[in-house]
Amino acid sequence: MGTFESPIATVDVALFTVSEGRLCVMLAKRPDDAGIFPAVFALPGGYIHVTEDDDAEACARRVLRGKAGLRAPYLEQLCTFSGKFRDPRAWSLSVAYYAVVPATELVGTSLRLAPVDELPALPFDHNQIVATAVRRLRGKASYSSLPTFLLPEKFTFDELHAVYQQVMGVAINKVSFRRKIENQGIVVPVPGEKLYGAHRPAQLYRAAERTLMEFDQII
Amino acid sequence: MGTFESPIATVDVALFTVSEGRLCVMLAKRPDDAGIFPAVFALPGGYIHVTEDDDAEACARRVLRGKAGLRAPYLEQLCTFSGKFRDPRAWSLSVAYYAVVPATELVGTSLRLAPVDELPALPFDHNQIVATAVRRLRGKASYSSLPTFLLPEKFTFDELHAVYQQVMGVAINKVSFRRKIENQGIVVPVPGEKLYGAHRPAQLYRAAERTLMEFDQII
Numbered sequence: 419m420g421t422f423e424s425p426i427a428t429v430d431v432a433l434f435t436v437s438e439g440r441l442c443v444m445l446a447k448r449p450d451d452a453g454i455f456p457a458v459f460a461l462p463g464g465y466i467h468v469t470e471d472d473d474a475e476a477c478a479r480r481v482l483r484g485k486a487g488l489r490a491p492y493l494e495q496l497c498t499f500s501g502k503f504r505d506p507r508a509w510s511l512s513v514a515y516y517a518v519v520p521a522t523e524l525v526g527t528s529l530r531l532a533p534v535d536e537l538p539a540l541p542f543d544h545n546q547i548v549a550t551a552v553r554r555l556r557g558k559a560s561y562s563s564l565p566t567f568l569l570p571e572k573f574t575f576d577e578l579h580a581v582y583q584q585v586m587g588v589a590i591n592k593v594s595f596r597r598k599i600e601n602q603g604i605v606v607p608v609p610g611e612k613l614y615g616a617h618r619p620a621q622l623y624r625a626a627e628r629t630l631m632e633f634d635q636i637i
Numbered sequence: 638m639g640t641f642e643s644p645i646a647t648v649d650v651a652l653f654t655v656s657e658g659r660l661c662v663m664l665a666k667r668p669d670d671a672g673i674f675p676a677v678f679a680l681p682g683g684y685i686h687v688t689e690d691d692d693a694e695a696c697a698r699r700v701l702r703g704k705a706g707l708r709a710p711y712l713e714q715l716c717t718f719s720g721k722f723r724d725p726r727a728w729s730l731s732v733a734y735y736a737v738v739p740a741t742e743l744v745g746t747s748l749r750l751a752p753v754d755e756l757p758a759l760p761f762d763h764n765q766i767v768a769t770a771v772r773r774l775r776g777k778a779s780y781s782s783l784p785t786f787l788l789p790e791k792f793t794f795d796e797l798h799a800v801y802q803q804v805m806g807v808a809i810n811k812v813s814f815r816r817k818i819e820n821q822g823i824v825v826p827v828p829g830e831k832l833y834g835a836h837r838p839a840q841l842y843r844a845a846e847r848t849l850m851e852f853d854q855i856i
Contacts, residue, residue, distance in 0.1 A: 423687050500692045
């Protein structure tokens with residue numbers, strides 16, 4: 419179609435989770451017979467299939483289903499990386515997405531965890547995609563419920579505080595954090611549900627909405 | 638290249654200016670011999686030329702040079718619109734950008750002004766692109782120097798206040814606006830330069846930086 423040679427069109431996904439207290443991105447091993455960078459770890463991604471994908475987001479969801487078994491993670495378009503040189507084969511563009519899931523949803527995948535602050539050298543411009551995604555994730559986390567998508571459905575206040583710290587990569591004053599979270603109604607207590615452990619029982623909370631909520635600056 | 642049929646890959650630009658006190662987007666008439674939507678007004682755009690454009694942003698700059706004679710407007714990637722149905726010819730994607738220029742830089746172009754709140758029906762998903770771009774522009778204007786890119790190099794405080802109101806589409810209290818602008822150092826007075834007119838002479842200002850500056854919430 420069209421008068422001009424089309425670029426290669428792909429989708430790549432920076433899939434974030436928190437594991438052992440660290441913000442991590444998931445890497446997939448490229449096939450042993452890949453035409454380029456065979457058997458190398460990279461962001462999960464693939465060609466847009468015009469006969470199969472309704473749009474680029476559907477392509478990203480197909481990649482996440484196929485490579486991580488994920489059905490409905492939090493998913494958002496990041497931006498498009500493009501140019502003559504990013505793929506040694508030809509002019510290419512990648513519509514990059516980022517996704518956010520609790521680590522429990524990644525049990526049994528063949529993906530490999532990589533802490534974002536100790537990322538190995540990745541093929542193409544995938545290090546730049548991850549860096550851009552981390553900036554977006556941190557920017558948005560500072561005024562939204564985005565980090566709650568890294569938690570299981572029910573969580574304690576201490577777990578919520580910890581995950582915001584892990585995403586932002588900084589210490590957050592717990593008293594003022596609690597005040598902002600409570601004032602803005604980001605989470606709601608689950609009636610009658612407490613976590614019993616070594617300490618006094620802790621109230622369990624859940625996100626007030628299942629979709630992303632935006633707020634005044636939290637952090 | 639590649640095992641799969643590639644989508645059509647284009648770039649479209651929502652080019653904003655303020656004219657007669659209203660936020661406007663510029664529309665270009667499609668060629669009389671266009672294969673689709675001939676002679677219809679649409680966002681300026683075009684195919685990515687893989688032999689000519691270094692990347693998608695270079696394509697957007699080529700479109701703005703060719704259709705509006707613009708050399709260095711404020712330009713930023715918005716997001717990518719894609720899918721089976723947005724172009725009746727085939728699966729297509731458009732890497733959408735938005736740009737912001739003073740109206741004085743558009744003198745003599747063949748582009749047509751359209752106020753964003755009275756936009757005609759546009760082909761493809763261009764109404765959706767404009768709506769997304771207006772949201773981004775307003776979101777970013779509320780905490781950055783973005784509206785100063787709509788002004789000439791030197792401007793009065795009243796002109797600055799007016800352009801923030803025009804971009805945001807709301808009335809802004811002038812006293813608290815002045816305090817926030819001054820506290821955050823968004824503009825600096827031009828020494829010795831005043832505008833003389835019917836009223837008492839008004840100090841002229843310029844943006845503190847030629848690049849986009851981000852701040853605490855202004856509005």
